[in-house]
Amino acid sequence: MPIKENLPFDPEDIKNLRKQLFAMLMFPVVVIGMFLLFISFVFKDFKNSFAGDSVVLYIAIGFCCFFFGIIAYMIGTIAMDLRRGMKHRISGKITDKRLNVQTSGGGSGTGGKTRTTRHYYLYVDDEEFSVDYQEYAKVRVGMDVVMDRAPKSKKTLKLDILTQSNSEQVASEGQKFLEKRIPHTRYTQKDFEALKRIWYAALKRRMFLAAPFVSIGILLLISGFWGFAIFLFPLWMVPLYQAYKLFKAHKNYRRDKFSAHKKGVAALIEDKRTITSNRTSNSNNIRTTHGTLTVNTITYNKLSVGDGITIFKTQYGNVPISIVTTEQEEIYLV
DSSP states (O other), X not given: OOEEEEEEOOHHHHHHHHXXXXXXXXXXXXXXHHHHHHHHHHOTTHHHHHHTOHHHHHHHHHXXXXXXXXXXXXXXXXXXXXXXXXXEEEEEEEEEEEEEEEEEEOSGGGXXXXXXXXXXXXXXXXXXXXXXXHHHHHOOTTOEEEEEEOTTTOOEEEEEEOOOTTHHHHHHHHHHHHTOOOOOEEOOHHHHHHHHHHHHHHHHHHHHHHHHHHHHHHHHHHTTOXXXXXXXXXXGHHHHHHHHHHHHHHHHHHHHHHHOEEEEEEEEEEEEEEEEESSSOOEEEEEETTXXXXXXXXXXXXXXXXXXXEEEEETTTXXXXXXXXXXXXXXXXX
């Protein structure tokens, strides 16, 4: 559990909260003005239009009540924080980061439009806190931080990173590890199986991307609309491009099988994060000095920021196959 303290607001904290309160007070005024301006342009006699349709009037009233209710609650929480004049100071180590992607819409009721919102979370000694993107991008897993938060509105007032006394030693050891040369290693049976999975994944992805365009083109040809099929020639560019990428993937697959060797590179883990979503499956990412890798949950929990790992890739295409941890355990990524 992180260390928590109750402290009075600084003048800078009060100024920050007042700015946010002013912005929230102005936001509904601007929205109402834009809405009325839009209505006045679209409907010349909008009063009579609403008066003759009670259903539309009730829907508009309900939407306004819901919208202003949310704004009023947010304003009330900030006002309560300012009245109390106290903040929470949370000290501890960043143990994880989470990005939550929420996608809404996309159906017939919304005209096919989708809306995506991203919420950012930091785990301080395994306790979750909602933060803005600025704080989320500022820190990395393993850092010691001090975070000031408003208790009621949950607003982050300040986040400071504490300097680590052994940072120079860690940087020196990390640089030595990165200078390590990894010899090319002969494929094992598991490597050949992973290579086959990489090829099948590329095949599935390219066919999935090309299928809609190919289907439209075939329907046009079968229906006898040859002129449209020729006129819409950009339609054929997508499947042709996917076919080219698939040809390259298959070529690399055959060359990798023939070479029967994988190449390794030393890397350090720089950061970690979990991505959750309401549309796709959750994923765990580790950012290394040689790019970002997606790993399973067990591997994600095993690895820590600052760990030295060996990333093995294909000779052709540079596709990651596996990683070797400091305990010499090889973990396959595909």
